[in-house]
Amino acid sequence: MAFAKELGRRMKKNLCFMMLILFLLNAGCTNLFFYPEKEFIDNPAAKKLAPLDVYFKTPDRLKLHGWFFQAKQEARATILFIHGNARNLSVHAGSVLWLVDEGFNVFIFDYRGYGRSEGKPGIDGIHLDAEAALETLLTLPGVNKDRIVVFGHSLGGAVAVYTAANTPYKDLIKTLVIDSAFSGYQLIAQEKLAEDFVTWPLQYPLSVLFINDYYSPVRWIKKVSPVPLLILHTDKDEVAPAHHSRILYDAALQPKELWQAAVKGHVSSFTDESVRKKFIMYISNVFQK
DSSP: OHHHHHHHHHHHHHHHHHHHHHHHHHHHHHTTSOEEOOSOOOOHHHHHTOOEEEEEEOTTOOEEEEEEEOOSSSOSOEEEEEOOSEEOHHHHGGGTHHHHHTTOEEEEEOOTTSTTOOSOOOHHHHHHHHHHHHHHHTTSTTOOTTSEEEEEETHHHHHHHHHHHHOTTGGGEEEEEEESOOSOHHHHHHHHHTTSTTTGGGHHHHHHHHSOOTTOHHHHGGGGTTSOEEEEEEEEOSSSOTHHHHHHHHHSOSSEEEEEEEEESTTOGGGSHHHHHHHHHHHHHHHHO
16 A cells, blocks of 8 residues: 555656656747847937837737838838847847838837737747737838738748738738748757757657647748749858758749848848849839739
8 A cells, every 4th residue: 555655656756747847848949939138229220210119919919019110202112021039129120221221111020028019929929919010010101001011031931921821911912021931840940959969869759749830831831822922041041041941932832932142141131232132123023013
């Protein structure tokens, strides 16, 4: 009898320990995707353009924050910019200021838990955030609803694919642009876990068991069509390797284009001036059709 009680006690203790380990592993895998910062950096270039502070609500009643940059003249188009997984919009705004100079309105927002946005980040939640941001963009001053572009960087590219594929406003999106996106949440998690000798043996069970793959862009990118799709990647990206964009391109339907810039770095395609010029021509052609 005493032996049975001791065995039961040990089994219960071991079960609690295993549940704790699984919880920590789950939290660790989820955190592969989110590195938010609440504090804004000083961004004089962004301040000079005097963005409009925009606060809006998500379907689950969180208040999010964004900046709306308005073109000085009549805008070529309005871009919803969905940023990557780290820091906040005060940093990521630096990636889009050149677009404002080129005559575009740009609306950039922070996911839940980033910057001045409420809540905590999660894979389900950030997709709600993007849809709420798109709906909000359509209400902003000077926005021509016939000239809407959705543009995602890195994690934002993955979010942008799901958003463009499923939003009730799909008919208003004239092109989807994604730069340095990964093709799947489980795949990129598995690749990152494989980079460390400690987590290498666990790369497959952890990525499959603890990563929500429902929103993976490779599952949804076919549904983006007939919205024109532009995929950009550098050929030397150590964060999200370029083969992810090839996977997405192969899975997508026409119309689609894949540009691979001969530069080094993550979300660095537009550091090449020739890519910027080509992009402006691409956008012009989209709105001439």
